[in-house]
Amino acid sequence: xxxxxxxxxxxxxxxxxxxxxxxxxxxxxxxxxxxxxxxxxxxxxxxxxxxxxxxxxxxxxxxxxxxxxxxxxxxxxxxxxxxxxxxxxxxxxxxxxxxxxxxxxxxxxxxxxxxxxxxxxxxxxxxxxxxxxxxxxxxxxxxxxxxxxxxxxxxxxxxxxxxxxxxxxxxxxxxxxxxxxxxxxxxxxxxxxxxxxxxxxxxxxxxxxxxxxxxxxxxxxxxxxxxxxxxxxxxxxxxxxxxxxxxxxxxxxxxxxxxxxxxxxxxxxxxxxxxxxxxxxxxxxxxxxxxxxxxxxxxxxxxxxxxxxxxxxxxxxxxxxxxxxxxxxxxxxxxxxxxxxxxxxxxxxxxx
Amino acid sequence: xxxxxxxxxxxxxxxxxxxxxxxxxxxxxxxxxxxxxxxxxxxxxxxxxxxxxxxxxxxxxxxxxxxxxxxxxxxxxxxxxxxxxxxxxxxxxxxxxxxxxxxxxxxxxxxxxxxxxxxxxxxxxxxxxxxxxxxxxxxxxxxxxxxxxxxxxxxxxxxxxxxxxxxxxxxxxxxxxxxxxxxxxxxxxxxxxxxxxxxxxxxxxxxxxxxxxxxxxxxxxxxxxxxxxxxxxxxxxxxxxxxxxxxx
Amino acid sequence: xxxxxxxxxxxxxxxxxxxxxxxxxxxxxxxxxxxxxxxxxxxxxxxxxxxxxxxxxxxxxxxxxxxxxxxxxxxxxxxxxxxxxxxxxxxxxxxxxxxxxxxxxxxxxxxxxxxxxxxxxxxxxxxxxxxxxxxxxxxxxxxxxxxxxxxxxxxxxxxxxxxxxxxxxxxxxxxxxxxxxxxxxxxxxxxxxxxxxxxxxxxxxxxxxxxxxxxxxxxxxxxxxxxxxxxxxxxxxxxxxxxxxxxxxxxxxxxxxxxxxxxxxxxxxxxxxxxxxxxxxxxxxxx
Numbered sequence: 001x002x003x004x005x006x007x008x009x010x011x012x013x014x015x016x017x018x019x020x021x022x023x024x025x026x027x028x029x030x031x032x033x034x035x036x037x038x039x040x041x042x043x044x045x046x047x048x049x050x051x052x053x054x055x056x057x058x059x060x061x062x063x064x065x066x067x068x069x070x071x072x073x074x075x076x077x078x079x080x081x082x083x084x085x086x087x088x089x090x091x092x093x094x095x096x097x098x099x100x101x102x103x104x105x106x107x108x109x110x111x112x113x114x115x116x117x118x119x120x121x122x123x124x125x126x127x128x129x130x131x132x133x134x135x136x137x138x139x140x141x142x143x144x145x146x147x148x149x150x151x152x153x154x155x156x157x158x159x160x161x162x163x164x165x166x167x168x169x170x171x172x173x174x175x176x177x178x179x180x181x182x183x184x185x186x187x188x189x190x191x192x193x194x195x196x197x198x199x200x201x202x203x204x205x206x207x208x209x210x211x212x213x214x215x216x217x218x219x220x221x222x223x224x225x226x227x228x229x230x231x232x233x234x235x236x237x238x239x240x241x242x243x244x245x246x247x248x249x250x251x252x253x254x255x256x257x258x259x260x261x262x263x264x265x266x267x268x269x270x271x272x273x274x275x276x277x278x279x280x281x282x283x284x285x286x287x288x289x290x291x292x293x294x295x296x297x298x299x300x301x302x303x304x305x306x307x308x309x310x311x312x313x314x315x316x317x318x319x320x321x322x323x324x325x326x327x328x329x330x331x332x333x334x335x336x337x338x339x340x341x342x343x344x345x346x347x348x349x350x351x352x
Numbered sequence: 353x354x355x356x357x358x359x360x361x362x363x364x365x366x367x368x369x370x371x372x373x374x375x376x377x378x379x380x381x382x383x384x385x386x387x388x389x390x391x392x393x394x395x396x397x398x399x400x401x402x403x404x405x406x407x408x409x410x411x412x413x414x415x416x417x418x419x420x421x422x423x424x425x426x427x428x429x430x431x432x433x434x435x436x437x438x439x440x441x442x443x444x445x446x447x448x449x450x451x452x453x454x455x456x457x458x459x460x461x462x463x464x465x466x467x468x469x470x471x472x473x474x475x476x477x478x479x480x481x482x483x484x485x486x487x488x489x490x491x492x493x494x495x496x497x498x499x500x501x502x503x504x505x506x507x508x509x510x511x512x513x514x515x516x517x518x519x520x521x522x523x524x525x526x527x528x529x530x531x532x533x534x535x536x537x538x539x540x541x542x543x544x545x546x547x548x549x550x551x552x553x554x555x556x557x558x559x560x561x562x563x564x565x566x567x568x569x570x571x572x573x574x575x576x577x578x579x580x581x582x583x584x585x586x587x588x589x590x591x592x593x594x595x596x597x598x599x600x
Numbered sequence: 601x602x603x604x605x606x607x608x609x610x611x612x613x614x615x616x617x618x619x620x621x622x623x624x625x626x627x628x629x630x631x632x633x634x635x636x637x638x639x640x641x642x643x644x645x646x647x648x649x650x651x652x653x654x655x656x657x658x659x660x661x662x663x664x665x666x667x668x669x670x671x672x673x674x675x676x677x678x679x680x681x682x683x684x685x686x687x688x689x690x691x692x693x694x695x696x697x698x699x700x701x702x703x704x705x706x707x708x709x710x711x712x713x714x715x716x717x718x719x720x721x722x723x724x725x726x727x728x729x730x731x732x733x734x735x736x737x738x739x740x741x742x743x744x745x746x747x748x749x750x751x752x753x754x755x756x757x758x759x760x761x762x763x764x765x766x767x768x769x770x771x772x773x774x775x776x777x778x779x780x781x782x783x784x785x786x787x788x789x790x791x792x793x794x795x796x797x798x799x800x801x802x803x804x805x806x807x808x809x810x811x812x813x814x815x816x817x818x819x820x821x822x823x824x825x826x827x828x829x830x831x832x833x834x835x836x837x838x839x840x841x842x843x844x845x846x847x848x849x850x851x852x853x854x855x856x857x858x859x860x861x862x863x864x865x866x867x868x869x870x871x872x873x874x875x876x877x878x879x880x881x882x883x884x885x886x887x
Contacts, residue, residue: 112877116876127824128869200443201443207443209461252701307699345469
């Protein structure tokens with residue numbers, strides 16, 4: 001037993017070292033990279049991956065394919081912007097209020113919609129996003145098609161306003177990590193099991209005592225709230241928002257990192273985002289003046305190739321690859337799953 | 353063993369757009385026993401089953417569980433009442449491992465696990481009990497039919513039921529696998545779980561059930577011990593007689 | 601009164617396009633149970649194809665219709681064979697959904713790369729000819745398009761109802777396994793169906809070029825309206841799609857006339873959500 005424990009401890013230590021090094025790299029990047037262009041790409045990776053993780057809670061984990069996440073993000077951006085500009089509320093506080101508002105709106109709107117299954121839910125999510133966008137375009141309060149701007153001014157943590165990109169980089173990274181930990185926590189919790197059961201089969205879920213509607217609402221509310229947080233971050237970063245933020249194409253864009261990376265895994269959107277977004281931005285910067293749309297074209301091609309040849313995404317491929325075996329045995333020194341399980345169970349019962 | 357009735361079905365009828373699938377069926381299930389329901393294809397067995405399990409409400413009639421009217425309860429409320437079911441068409445959580453399948457069930461029902469440890473420990477115990485322990489890390493979609501059928505039962509058992517409904521749990525199994533399934537069902541019953549099952553395989557019904565209900569064209573045509581039912585002339589005619597005729 | 605009639609006629613015309621798109625979408629959904637999220641982009645491809653044929657060979661846009669239909673049919677058949685059929689086997693709704701979404705992205709951004717984002721039109725000698733029909737004035741291209749739409753719709757009805765392939769398509773939509781058992785090659789039917797759906801979208805695109813501007817995202821609004829039409833008219837029901845399309849066209853123009861043009865999208869989407877939810881509630885009640 002003690003030998004097994006030691007092996008598990010070594011594995012956990014190695015895992016912590018590898019993850020620590022990765023994190024350290026990301027923390028140190030702004031110390032060496034001063035180009036605002038490169039930093040901008042990282043900020044983009046952070047918030048788009050976060051948005052994609054929000055989608056993945058609903059799409060990947062619960063099997064409800066939403067194509068309306070740009071709308072939640074947009075609504076969150078609008079809510080926090082208007083709270084800042086019209087009500088004079090502190091940005092940090094209005095971010096929280098915005099999340100609550102969007103969570104409520106999503107919950108109320110989707111409560112009746114969750115009697116719909118499969119493609120119907122996707123269609124309603126598109127219609128909801130478009131209806132919301134049209135509503136904003138027609139509403140003077142929301143600034144119609146011309147949008148809402150946030151005031152510029154001196155750098156301030158209190159007002160979450162900076163001339164440099166570096167503070168946004170760190171806040172974005174923190175947001176990404178927090179949301180990742182939240183998703184990881186959900187995945188391992190009762191809610192995570194309920195959501196995955198619903199994804200596999202709603203009738204089977206009901207048969208073991210899961211109320212599918214209740215859990216789907218929980219998923220949609222959490223997902224929409226995270227999207228609203230991303231909206232707040234986006235608005236604070238760009239300092240200007242308009243209804244274009246909520247078009248269907250943006251919702252699609254928020255899904256791509258998850259599907260390319262592997263929608264069945266919490267890490268999928270991170271892997272997909274880290275690979276796809278820099279590539280897309282590089283293409284956009286390099287060729288968009290001669291060939292507009294080339295970055296999205298590349299996105300589409302990669303998406304089609306992944307779905308056609310690697311339906312479980314990059315991570316799905318990695319999980320069954322020789323690379324993983326190599327990493328597990330040689331670098332992490334991962335003990336066999338039975339040993340891990342035994343030690344884990346022993347540890348858990350020791351705790352009580 | 354007590355003689356109290358755990359389930360009482362009173363005059364249930366189900367009509368689908370004018371088609372009467374089940375007509376005025378009444379019966380009861382004795383607590384602690386194994387009761388079976390048989391009948392030819394299209395007799396309304398599954399419809400009756402689904403009504404009792406809350407999948408759809410009966411058009412007419414009432415269903416009682418321990419004296420409580422449960423006619424309008426939703427499917428997801430059943431495990432809280434200590435009732436669990438399996439599906440004829442198996443519904444394993446395909447992309448989850450066998451262990452995860454059972455852990456998911458452990459989190460729900462009247463005795464829902466409070467934490468990860470409790471859920472995992474219960475799942476391990478159930479997997480030992482159903483003989484799936486060695487296969488716990490396999491994805492459930494990669495297993496064969498007999499194991500998937502076992503998994504169906506394991507998932508139901510993880511909700512700690514007192515009443516278990518089994519919907520054709522032996523269909524598609526070979527004789528040896530059927531025998532193993534019979535042993536498992538008997539073991540479950542001996543652990544104190546009342547069982548109600550639908551089955552096509554006569555061997556299983558005869559060896560397991562104390563009481564049998566026969567449905568035909570949506571109506572109950574006989575009930576009693578397996579021996580009584582098998583010797584009922586009407587049952588022989590519509591059910592067994594027909595089968596012999598078809599075989600001849 | 602005459603503005604009302606004029607709006608009715610315009611609504612009918614746009615409704616005809618929505619019907620045609622919806623019927624194509626419906627055939628695809630009926631047979632493969634997948635929602636074709638690139639249906640609007642197929643219409644856009646039809647528009648650019650017409651534009652290309654007209655500017656390169658100097659053809660009249662309406663003469664291009666059959667040509668566009670044939671080319672689009674083959675495009676659809678190739679896509680079905682190489683991309684959709686293999687993915688149908690994985691039985692993953694998410695993958696199939698994002699496959700068609702990805703195709704949509706590919707087509708619209710491909711058009712953007714190839715043709716740029718500028719708006720294009722196909723000038724014809726008769727584009728400014730107006731016909732007076734009682735109190736209603738109609739541009740000649742709209743009138744011709746509407747005529748062709750009706751002919752194509754009737755031909756589609758007849759094709760699905762009487763031809764052998766049409767019957768096979770209907771058989772597969774009702775029961776793919778049963779169809780396979782009686783000897784229908786379902787893979788071939790998938791190819792024919794997707795080709796047919798794409799061809800119908802292409803025809804709609806070609807017919808639009810007479811009076812509509814061509815740009816890479818021109819298909820988006822038609823694509824989503826086709827989905828509305830399918831859902832409101834009933835999945836798998838071709839006549840349902842036809843009437844739902846007409847209804848949608850009329851609803852849009854009436855909202856534009858009586859409330860405000862800028863509200864027409866909002867009301868269309870809200871009506872859609874309400875119809876969908878209410879209908880589902882009724883179905884659940886009945887159960």
